[in-house]
Amino acid sequence: MSNVKLPIEVTVNGERFNRQVEPRLLLSDFLRHELRLTGTHVGCEHGVCGACTILVEGEPIRSCLMLAVQADGLNLTTVEGLALDPQTLHPLQEAFWEAHGLQCGFCTAGILTTLIPFLESHPSPSENEVRLALSGNLCRCTGYQHIVDAVLLAATKMQDSDRS
Amino acid sequence: MKPAPFEYLAPRSLDEVLSLLSQHGDDAKLLAGGQSLIPVLNFRLARPAILIDINRVPGIDVVHETEEGGLSLGAMVRQSRLENDPAVARLAPLLRGVIPFVAHPQIRNRGTVGGSLAHADPAAELPAVATALDARFLLSSATGNRWIAAKDFYIGLFSTQMQPQETLVEIEFPAWTPGTGWAFQEIARRHGDFAQAGLAAVISINGSGVCTRAKLVFLSAGDTPVEATRAAQVIEGNSPTPEIIAEMAEIAAMEEVEPSGDIHSTVEFKRHLCKVLTKRVVETAIQRTSPIPN
Numbered sequence: 142m143s144n145v146k147l148p149i150e151v152t153v154n155g156e157r158f159n160r161q162v163e164p165r166l167l168l169s170d171f172l173r174h175e176l177r178l179t180g181t182h183v184g185c186e187h188g189v190c191g192a193c194t195i196l197v198e199g200e201p202i203r204s205c206l207m208l209a210v211q212a213d214g215l216n217l218t219t220v221e222g223l224a225l226d227p228q229t230l231h232p233l234q235e236a237f238w239e240a241h242g243l244q245c246g247f248c249t250a251g252i253l254t255t256l257i258p259f260l261e262s263h264p265s266p267s268e269n270e271v272r273l274a275l276s277g278n279l280c281r282c283t284g285y286q287h288i289v290d291a292v293l294l295a296a297t298k299m300q301d302s303d304r305s
Numbered sequence: 306m307k308p309a310p311f312e313y314l315a316p317r318s319l320d321e322v323l324s325l326l327s328q329h330g331d332d333a334k335l336l337a338g339g340q341s342l343i344p345v346l347n348f349r350l351a352r353p354a355i356l357i358d359i360n361r362v363p364g365i366d367v368v369h370e371t372e373e374g375g376l377s378l379g380a381m382v383r384q385s386r387l388e389n390d391p392a393v394a395r396l397a398p399l400l401r402g403v404i405p406f407v408a409h410p411q412i413r414n415r416g417t418v419g420g421s422l423a424h425a426d427p428a429a430e431l432p433a434v435a436t437a438l439d440a441r442f443l444l445s446s447a448t449g450n451r452w453i454a455a456k457d458f459y460i461g462l463f464s465t466q467m468q469p470q471e472t473l474v475e476i477e478f479p480a481w482t483p484g485t486g487w488a489f490q491e492i493a494r495r496h497g498d499f500a501q502a503g504l505a506a507v508i509s510i511n512g513s514g515v516c517t518r519a520k521l522v523f524l525s526a527g528d529t530p531v532e533a534t535r536a537a538q539v540i541e542g543n544s545p546t547p548e549i550i551a552e553m554a555e556i557a558a559m560e561e562v563e564p565s566g567d568i569h570s571t572v573e574f575k576r577h578l579c580k581v582l583t584k585r586v587v588e589t590a591i592q593r594t595s596p597i598p599n
Contacts, residue, residue, distance in 0.1 A: 144310055164313030164356070165306055167347070186307060187344035188412060200385075200414045206343040207415065208336075210313060211360060255411060276496040277409025 149213040153178065154222025162209045169193040171209035172219060180220040180250050184279070191278035194251035195219050201255045220250035223257065232302065233257055233295040242291030244282035252278045256292055264303075265296055308346035315358045319445070322359055322472060327447040329355050330469035336360070337381060337420030340412050365419075365474060368392055374480035376400070380419025380473045384431075385410065387418065397478045399438060399487035399505060403430045406489065409497045419473045422455075425465050425529070428499040432459060433524040434489065435476065436532060437505040443475040450474075459529035484517075485509045486593030488586040491524070492578050494569060500525050501570045502562075502578035504586045508540070510594040516540045521553075521587070526562035526579060533557040536583065545591050554583035 146161035153176060160175055169186070172178045172195070184190035186205045193204045196218035223231045233253055236242065243249045252275065259274045260266070266274070271292045272285070280288060316322045326333065334353035336342055337360070345351045359365070359381065366381040368390050376396035378387075387393045387404045394401040407413055407421075407430050421431040422442065435442075435455040442453050444467055458465050467473065491503030503524040509517045519537040522530050536557035540549055558580035566572045 147313065163306065163310075165308040165310055165346075167307060167343075170306070186347050188340060191409070191411065194411050197414075201411045202415050203340075203411050205347070206339050206412075208313075208339075208343070208358075210315075211339075211358065259410075273405075273496060274410070277411050 147210050147213075149210055151209075151212050151215060151217060153217045154219060160209075164208060164210050166209045167205055168195075168207040168209045168212055169204035171212075172204060172217075175209075178219050178221055182247055182250055184247070189279070190248070190251075191255065192248050192251040194254045194278070196254055196258065199258060201258055218254070220253055223253055231257065232298040233260065233292070236291040236295035236298060237288075240291035240294050241287045242283070243288075248278055248280045252280070252288060256295075260292070260296055260299060263296075264300055266292070268293065307349075308343075309349055309352040311346075311353055312355045313358065314355060315361055317361055317363070319362055319365060319474065322357060322362060323445060323447040323470075325355075325357050326470045326472060329357075333357050333469075335423075335472060337423075338383065338416040339420075340408070340416040341420065341424045341426065359472075370396060371477060371480075376478040378418050378476045378478075380417065380423075380475060382418045384413035384416045384418060384421070388413070396481060397438060398481070399434055399489060399507060400478065402487065403434050403489045403505065406430050406491055406497075406500075406503070412497075418476060422458075422476065423465065423467060423473045425459055425463050427462060427528055427530070428525045430489070430491070430500075430503060430505075430524060433503065433522045433530040434505045435478075436530045437507050437520045437522040438478050439520075440476055440478050442473055443477070444468075444471045445474045446471040452477075455530075456532065462528040482509060484511060484594055486590040486595075488589035488593065490582055490586050490589075492582065502526060502564065502575050502582060504579070504582040506586045506590045508587065508590040508594060510545075510591065514544045516543060516545060519587075521557060521583065523557070523562050523579060523582075526564045526575070528563075531562050533561040533583075535561060540587070545587075550584055550587050553587060554580045557583045 150159050169183050172181050182192040184192035188203045188206045194201050195204045271289050333355040336358040365379040367379045371377050440455045487507050489505045491500035493500045505522050507520045511517050519540045521533040536553040539553045558576045562579045564575035
């Protein structure tokens with residue numbers, strides 16, 4: 142009974158997918174193994190590291206703490222869906238590039254998906270607010286300083302583009 | 306795959322949830338926000354035969370003001386909503402104030418009030434705050450409803466008075482009394498981590514400057530939320546002075562809390578944290594008793 146697959150329909154980065162999934166399949170594993178969207182990384186798989194953060198209906202959540210069946214009918218955005226097109230990165234992605242906001246890149250997808258909604262609600266954040274917003278995402282390379290720099294740079298870029 | 310296999314049921318009404326619980330009881334686990342349950346499933350520390358997902362049940366995620374001027378929350382209200390709903394800030398300011406300490410935004414977007422209260426983790430903020438605010442919980446089963454006070458609900462580590470056939474449906478907070486101040490602080494190694502110690506306090510001061518009522522409830526200080534009743538008695542009936550607050554801190558930390566040590570902190574260190582927290586939290590709560598212009 143418990144291995145019976147259930148049908149789900151999800152929209153990921155604007156594209157609709159219909160799949161049959163076992164109820165115990167985590168959303169993170171569904172994205173990576175079923176849809177082959179491997180930009181979402183899995184680190185701790187118990188909600189501590191933040192690497193698997195994606196947007197569900199625009200809000201950041203841990204995809205390792207949600208079942209794929211629970212996403213039935215919902216709109217998801219993963220790191221693959223943040224750039225406008227392959228040539229045009231999101232301003233936050235651009236800022237990460239310019240300010241050296243990543244080294245190995247393992248935590249980056251989760252940080253981008255966490256901070257894009259944050260920048261929408263905090264268009265000119267203080268450094269302290271950025272650090273608090275980052276507190277649910279672990280990075281073992283950067284020491285966070287360049288990530289904070291990148292986020293502050295992105296805030297400036299996004300405000301400039303709003304004005305123009 | 307991480308979790309062990311289970312049968313997944315997604316009822317669409319509360320009646321259906323209650324009938325499934327009366328049928329499956331002990332074999333079933335309710336899935337609310339999943340922010341504590343899914344890690345436990347991923348580690349296979351729990352292997353429920355049946356998972357009853359209540360995320361699609363309508364009507365149990367409502368926030369409203371009660372007739373008495375208190376606050377009522379449906380069990381499935383997401384924690385992030387407490388941060389942004391003006392009714393919560395107006396009717397239960399301590400509940401609003403504690404939310405930034407509850408894990409991280411990504412967790413709060415899924416995590417629910419009822420899930421955290423029913424999970425009964427002694428390191429969680431919401432059970433301590435519900436106890437400090439004299440909240441009461443509505444438990445429903447197929448055979449009826451009952452209300453239980455937060456202070457009677459918690460009986461041990463991850464253990465409550467809730468029976469396998471019951472579910473937590475609603476949480477009610479009494480009306481805020483004028484002249485009441487609140488404060489919450491916790492000490493954690495990193496913001497959002499489980500706290501090494503934390504304290505919620507609610508203190509009422511009358512027009513003559515005398516404390517009429519004090520409530521101090523610690524988290525991470527025992528198997529359940531720990532109410533420091535003797536420390537509260539030291540201030541009740543008196544005007545607060547630094548000596549009185551120091552005595553409260555001494556009694557709460559040395560006689561009332563029952564922390565257990567872990568790799569990050571010894572029992573002695575946790576008692577020290579509780580003493581420091583008592584002083585800080587009580588002082589802040591007292592400052593907030595005087596009306597401040599918004």
